Amino acid sequence: MVSLGIAPYFTPFTSNRDTELFSIFDRRKNWSLNTYLSEHVWWLLFDKDIATHIRRYRIDTISKRIALTAAVFGVFTLAWIPIDIFSFDEKHHAKFVITRLGIASLFGLIYLYARNGSHRVSVLLSLFALLFCPLILHGVGYQVFIDNNLEGLAQINSNLYAGLPYVIIAGLSLFPVVAIETLLLAIPLILWEVGMPLFYGSFSWVEAASQTWLLGLFLGVSLLNSMIQVAQLKGLMERADNDPLTGAIARRSGTNMLDFLFNVANKKDSPFALAFLDLDNFKSINDVYGHEAGDAALRQTVDVLHEKVRSGDIVIRWGGEEFLIVLPDTSIDDAKLVLERITVDWLGPRPDGTPLTASIGLAERTLENTETWKQLLDLADSRMYEAKQAGRARYV
Numbered sequence: 599m600v601s602l603g604i605a606p607y608f609t610p611f612t613s614n615r616d617t618e619l620f621s622i623f624d625r626r627k628n629w630s631l632n633t634y635l636s637e638h639v640w641w642l643l644f645d646k647d648i649a650t651h652i653r654r655y656r657i658d659t660i661s662k663r664i665a666l667t668a669a670v671f672g673v674f675t676l677a678w679i680p681i682d683i684f685s686f687d688e689k690h691h692a693k694f695v696i697t698r699l700g701i702a703s704l705f706g707l708i709y710l711y712a713r714n715g716s717h718r719v720s721v722l723l724s725l726f727a728l729l730f731c732p733l734i735l736h737g738v739g740y741q742v743f744i745d746n747n748l749e750g751l752a753q754i755n756s757n758l759y760a761g762l763p764y765v766i767i768a769g770l771s772l773f774p775v776v777a778i779e780t781l782l783l784a785i786p787l788i789l790w791e792v793g794m795p796l797f798y799g800s801f802s803w804v805e806a807a808s809q810t811w812l813l814g815l816f817l818g819v820s821l822l823n824s825m826i827q828v829a830q831l832k833g834l835m836e837r838a839d840n841d842p843l844t845g846a847i848a849r850r851s852g853t854n855m856l857d858f859l860f861n862v863a864n865k866k867d868s869p870f871a872l873a874f875l876d877l878d879n880f881k882s883i884n885d886v887y888g889h890e891a892g893d894a895a896l897r898q899t900v901d902v903l904h905e906k907v908r909s910g911d912i913v914i915r916w917g918g919e920e921f922l923i924v925l926p927d928t929s930i931d932d933a934k935l936v937l938e939r940i941t942v943d944w945l946g947p948r949p950d951g952t953p954l955t956a957s958i959g960l961a962e963r964t965l966e967n968t969e970t971w972k973q974l975l976d977l978a979d980s981r982m983y984e985a986k987q988a989g990r991a992r993y994v
Contacts, residue, residue, distance in 0.1 A: 642825045643777040649912070652835050653718075654862060656828065660773050661721045664712040664728055667772065671731070672705030685755040690742050697738045701731045714865065725773060726783055729766050733787060736762040737794060744798055763791045763809075767816040771823035774831050780821045788813050841915040843893060844900040852914035852922065859926050860971035863963055870963040871925035871933035872971070874978035875903075877945075878955045878990040880919040887949045895954060898946045906939045922975070930962040937993045944991070957985035958993035 645653060675698050682694040704727070712724045739759035748756050766787060770780055792810050795801040839851040847855065863870035877899065884892040896919065903913045903923065912924040925933050937958060945954040959981025961974050968974045981994040988994070 642828060645776045645779070648832060649836075649910075652832055655835065655858065656774050656831060657718050657721050658858065659831065660725065660775065661712050663773055664721070664724050665709050667769070668705045668709040668712060668728055671728070672702045672709065675702045675705065675735075681755060685752045686742075693738055693742060694735075697735055701735055704731050717866070722775075722779060722783065725775075726786075729769060729783065729787060732762050732766055733790060735759070736791070740794060741798065744800060763787070763813060764816050767813055767820055770817075770820040773824060774827035775824045776828055777821060777825060780817070780824055784817050784820070788817070844896050844915055846900045846903075846913045846915040846921065849914065849916055852912070852916070852924075855912060855914075856922075856924065856971045856975075859924065860963070860974070863926065867964075868927050869929045869965075870971075870974070871928045871930065872961055872974050872978045873923040873925065873933065873937060873993070874916075874959045874975065874982040875921045875923060875956045876958075876982050876986070877919040878957055878986075883949060891949050895948065899954065899956075902945045903940065907936055911936065922978075928962070930960070930965050933960055933962060941991075941993065953991075955991035957982050957990050959983070959985060960993055 648656075679695055679698055682691045682698070685691070686694065708724055708728050708731075712721070712728075736759055739756065739762075743756045743759070767784055770784060775783070788810065791813065792806050795806070835851075839847045839855075841848040860870060862868075877895070880892065880895070883895050896915075899919075899921065900913060900915070903921065907913065907923060907925075910926060911928075912922075912926075914922040914924065916922050923936070925936060928936070937960060940956075940958075943953070945956065948954045959978040961968075961977035961981065963974055966974060966977055968977070984994045985992050
């Protein structure tokens with residue numbers, strides 16, 4: 599690749615070309631690095647360059663796991679009360695019982711809230727609350743144990759309380775969170791834990807450094823495992839999603855995406871548009887030029903659509919020469935702008951050199967007041983047929 603960039607500019611005895619050569623080489627090197635980082639690194643660090651439907655599926659997965667974990671933690675928190683009562687005297691175990699009842703109630707609220715979570719910020723706040731609840735219990739334990747010499751079962755139980763921060767940081771590995779999310783969640787928890795002795799006047803630099811180092815190791819393992827989950831989720835969805843001929847989303851996966859994205863739009867009461875696209879006179883390409891030419895036209899259509907739609911839009915091959923363009927969070931006016939870009943010079947040339955056109959029907963959820971994505975699809979489909987009857991090469 600480098601030689602292709604160098605060859606046109608390699609002219610002996612020309613000093614100005616040397617400068618131009620190194621400038622072009624640097625630009626190509628930076629482009630390659632940026633492309634590599636974009637494709638393999640940035641999306642694991644900052645949730646960038648991941649398709650909208652995959653991002654939303656990831657957030658939905660996190661939300662469901664938060665609800666499940668909150669339910670389990672709530673039951674486990676209550677189940678530990680008899681152990682506290684048996685381990686500590688009445689003066690001390692009363693604090694734990696009251697704290698555990700309060701935390702179990704918080705877990706219940708997190709469970710109810712997370713079940714319906716769909717926005718990234720609200721889901722991450724739920725996850726932070728989920729992780730912070732055990733830290734409250736740890737803080738109460740720290741206060742109780744700091745001036746008491748414990749023995750036997752009480753000492754064993756107190757050691758379990760002391761290990762809660764490590765369990766919390768390790769618990770992050772249960773969720774497919776990217777690196778920046780992991781750090782934003784974990785660092786405040788670590789600072790709280792390491793800085794808590796300052797409040798009680800028992801701070802030790804040696805102990806704080808040791809604890810920070812150990813928590814950092816746990817965080818590193820959680821960070822790696824969480825990013826592996828994100829990568830696996832993205833890879834599995836992309837492999838399952840794609841139509842092998844065109845690279846568009848396959849109908850089966852597209853149906854699941856439509857169901858999920860439409861439900862999200864309903865919850866948020868946000869706009870959601872669908873464009874139903876059918877290639878004009880496609881059968882004549884197969885009849886005159888053969889099926890290989892028809893397959894090439896389908897691939898060309900998807901390539902052009904991907905160039906003209908926005909990064910968050912989804913192209914689905916619905917069947918044969920029919921395609922859906924899914925436009926989440928898109929009003930009817932914004933959807934028209936997308937279709938205007940498509941219809942300016944259409945979908946590239948047919949085998950005979952004329953434009954490859956399509957008939958398109960457009961419908962939008964809030965404008966149509968539809969209750970399901972199937973109703974919205976039926977409207978877009980019927981309008982596509984209106985475009986056909988009106989002379990093709992247009993949208994309705």
